[in-house]
Amino acid sequence: MDSDQSYLPLQSGIIYGPVNSRRLGPSLGINLLPCDYKLCTFDCVYCQYGHEPARGLSSRAEENNDLPTTTEMDGVLRAALKLHSDVNYITFSGNGEATLHPRFAEMVDIAIRVRDDLKIDARTAILTNSTGIVESDVRSALMRLDSPFMKLDAGSEQLFRRINRAHPEVSFDRIVEELIRFDHPNLMMQAIFFEGDPSNIENQNVEQWAGILKEIKPQEVHIYSIDRPVASAGIRPVGRDVLEGIAAKAQGISGVPVKVF
Numbered sequence: 001m002d003s004d005q006s007y008l009p010l011q012s013g014i015i016y017g018p019v020n021s022r023r024l025g026p027s028l029g030i031n032l033l034p035c036d037y038k039l040c041t042f043d044c045v046y047c048q049y050g051h052e053p054a055r056g057l058s059s060r061a062e063e064n065n066d067l068p069t070t071t072e073m074d075g076v077l078r079a080a081l082k083l084h085s086d087v088n089y090i091t092f093s094g095n096g097e098a099t100l101h102p103r104f105a106e107m108v109d110i111a112i113r114v115r116d117d118l119k120i121d122a123r124t125a126i127l128t129n130s131t132g133i134v135e136s137d138v139r140s141a142l143m144r145l146d147s148p149f150m151k152l153d154a155g156s157e158q159l160f161r162r163i164n165r166a167h168p169e170v171s172f173d174r175i176v177e178e179l180i181r182f183d184h185p186n187l188m189m190q191a192i193f194f195e196g197d198p199s200n201i202e203n204q205n206v207e208q209w210a211g212i213l214k215e216i217k218p219q220e221v222h223i224y225s226i227d228r229p230v231a232s233a234g235i236r237p238v239g240r241d242v243l244e245g246i247a248a249k250a251q252g253i254s255g256v257p258v259k260v261f
């Protein structure tokens with residue numbers, strides 16, 4: 001059943017913000033996705049943009065005139081960074097999953113080149129649902145970013161299917177396998193915790209999830225709860241005390257710093 005709350009409006013262009021992110025500070029957002037619908041390999045129960053059927057990674061090969069071109073990206077990013085030269089981060093995020101853009105790797109290179117041309121002291125980052133990591137061009141582009149923030153909300157395929165409602169082409173095991181092999185010096189993992197049906201706060205899930213983090217060995221893990229409208233009715237935020245408990249347990253099992261936001 002759908003939530004009856006109104007969803008967050010989609011970003012209306014390629015560049016948005018700067019937004020003052022709780023975790024990143026002032027961050028200039030890059031949206032490589034359409035402006036009138038969510039384009040994502042997931043359809044998460046907690047998505048702030050509401051429901052939209054998940055797409056497979058194979059859709060990267062399809063013609064889509066709703067996506068920005070590399071020329072547009074270069075022009076608008078250059079103009080925005082001249083206006084906002086004091087941002088901490090230049091962050092790929094936006095209306096779904098940025099790595100679904102067929103020329104994602106070139107877009108990353110443009111962001112790095114424009115930042116360096118303008119001598120802006122900002123880090124390049126992405127907030128991604130991790131599904132693109134199974135594609136070799138995406139994986140190498142993620143390596144070139146300063147700070148990849150990769151999502152993993154569940155510790156098992158079964159719960160992953162219920163929470164993230166991934167496209168059938170997406171495999172939980174393949175994502176985990178690639179995250180374990182992904183040797184980025186500044187790899188950050190992130191997860192959102194919530195209650196309802198489904199929920200991911202139960203001990204068994206937290207233990208399985210932390211066991212996977214132990215193998216991935218990220219530099220840090222960021223956890224938080226819902227603070228926006230959600231796609232599915234009954235999905236509710238949890239309090240800071242619950243998040244602190246999850247962080248302590250997960251840190252103990254994985255040996256990786258887990259921070260609550």
Ligand code: SF4
Pocket residue numbers: 038040041042043044046047048049095096097129
């Ligand atoms: S990954 Fe993000 S954009 Fe995609 S469905 Fe989940 S919350 Fe929404």
